Amino acid sequence: MKGPNDVGSEAAEPDAASEELDPLLIIQEQFDRARAHLTGFKRGLIEFFQVPKRSISVCFPVEMEDGSVRTFHGYRVLHNRALGPGKGGIRYHPEVTEREVAALAALMTWKCAIVKVPFGGAKGGVVCDPKELTETDLRRITRRFVHELGDNLGPHTDIPAPDLYTTEQTMAWIFDTYDILHPGENNRPVVTGKPLDLGGSVGRRAATGYGAFLVTERYLEVAPLQDFTSLRNARVAIQGFGQVGLAAAEAFRDAGARIVALSDSQGAIHREEGLDLAAVVAHKREHGTLVGLPETRTLTNEDLLLLDCDILIPAALGNQIRADNAAKIRARLVVEAANAPTTPAADDILRERGVIVVPDILVNAGGVTVSYFEWVQNIENEEWDLEEVNARLRRRLRRGTRQ
Ligand code: NAD
Numbered sequence: 001m002k003g004p005n006d007v008g009s010e011a012a013e014p015d016a017a018s019e020e021l022d023p024l025l026i027i028q029e030q031f032d033r034a035r036a037h038l039t040g041f042k043r044g045l046i047e048f049f050q051v052p053k054r055s056i057s058v059c060f061p062v063e064m065e066d067g068s069v070r071t072f073h074g075y076r077v078l079h080n081r082a083l084g085p086g087k088g089g090i091r092y093h094p095e096v097t098e099r100e101v102a103a104l105a106a107l108m109t110w111k112c113a114i115v116k117v118p119f120g121g122a123k124g125g126v127v128c129d130p131k132e133l134t135e136t137d138l139r140r141i142t143r144r145f146v147h148e149l150g151d152n153l154g155p156h157t158d159i160p161a162p163d164l165y166t167t168e169q170t171m172a173w174i175f176d177t178y179d180i181l182h183p184g185e186n187n188r189p190v191v192t193g194k195p196l197d198l199g200g201s202v203g204r205r206a207a208t209g210y211g212a213f214l215v216t217e218r219y220l221e222v223a224p225l226q227d228f229t230s231l232r233n234a235r236v237a238i239q240g241f242g243q244v245g246l247a248a249a250e251a252f253r254d255a256g257a258r259i260v261a262l263s264d265s266q267g268a269i270h271r272e273e274g275l276d277l278a279a280v281v282a283h284k285r286e287h288g289t290l291v292g293l294p295e296t297r298t299l300t301n302e303d304l305l306l307l308d309c310d311i312l313i314p315a316a317l318g319n320q321i322r323a324d325n326a327a328k329i330r331a332r333l334v335v336e337a338a339n340a341p342t343t344p345a346a347d348d349i350l351r352e353r354g355v356i357v358v359p360d361i362l363v364n365a366g367g368v369t370v371s372y373f374e375w376v377q378n379i380e381n382e383e384w385d386l387e388e389v390n391a392r393l394r395r396r397l398r399r400g401t402r403q
Pocket of ligand 1: 266315337
């Protein structure tokens with residue numbers, strides 16, 4: 001275990017455009033900007049929020065399905081527990097770093113506070129490429145990672161959830177591993193985003209994407225843009241077509257918006273008249289990508305960001321809107337469904353150009369909100385229906401947006 005100021009040794013490579021892209025430095029800069037608006041806090045207390053409370057770095061060997069043995073690195077960072085137990089997703093991605101995980105853990109602290117969920121901020125990750133791993137490999141990596149973290153996870157201490165390339169199945173493995181280590185206890189609240197049969201909540205899978213829609217809808221009520229007060233016929237471009245991108249696309253479509261572009265890691269598709277989401281899902285299921293769907297134009301992910309549209313929703317990776325492309329963004333509203341998709345320099349450029357950025361810590365807070373509902377249901381041995389979950393989600397996100 002490391003001290004609070006030792007988070008990772010790997011600083012980011014200087015960027016060609018000389019923009020700082022190190023995720024932890026970016027989050028710290030954003031916090032510095034926000035703290036200018038905070039009054040009445042003692043200096044030492046503010047400093048406490050600038051560094052993670054705890055950072056765990058583990059390394060473990062796994063025997064792969066093909067008989068080889070590989071060593072993996074994993075991280076779990078607890079940023080702050082002032083409001084309650086740590087809460088935050090675990091991501092599996094080849095580019096995971098301890099600094100990125102620490103930055104995302106801090107975002108979780110602010111996110112929970114905005115929607116008044118009684119959790120603190122945490123995040124985890126394992127450096128691996130899920131696309132090259134079998135299901136057996138992923139199960140073994142997950143079990144071993146949870147075992148390494150031991151009692152640093154717990155229903156009242158630190159509670160994981162899904163994130164990039166982790167799913168309900170991953171959460172089921174986390175629950176099962178923890179449950180074996182703690183027999184005879186109600187261990188279901190140790191992880192959220194579980195399958196329904198294991199105590200998951202209805203509405204959790206769609207919560208983040210649906211929440212992005214609820215926040216946007218409320219934002220336009222509170223601060224209407226000139227000539228743009230309703231989502232009906234709004235042209236929406238979404239980067240990413242995973243759990244968040246798909247649910248956001250469905251919610252915006254159901255409100256009458258036109259989804260003009262979507263993307264995955266292999267590229268983007270564009271259709272000005274609007275995409276048929278059922279056809280996109282079917283194509284992705286059959287071909288492993290949405291690229292190549294008939295009657296669509298193929299674009300790069302970069303092209304998608306620069307499309308002429310009303311709402312741009314980055315719902316994939318961080319640092320997508322940077323100093324080198326922000327001046328070319330043509331959307332009127334950027335709705336940050338992904339974590340940290342816009343750099344501080346890009347934020348400045350967009351603000352100067354009058355492009356509104358609705359921030360990640362609000363836009364994607366629907367996920368942690370329904371995770372909290374799942375946790376409450378698990379503790380109380382209750383099961384709420386979708387109507388109740390979504391009504392509660394709507395109330396919290398509308399209140400958070402207003403604030
Ligand atoms: P996911 O793994 O389900 O989907 C990720 C999507 O991003 C996939 O469509 C993938 O093809 C795409 N992608 C990967 N690399 C890309 C690239 N280089 N360019 C464009 N697209 C690329 O993940 P998710 O759960 O949908 O999470 C998406 C984002 O939302 C992440 O930033 C995550 O941190 C954030 N988020 C997720 C949740 C949640 O509840 N799942 C909650 C809060 C925030």
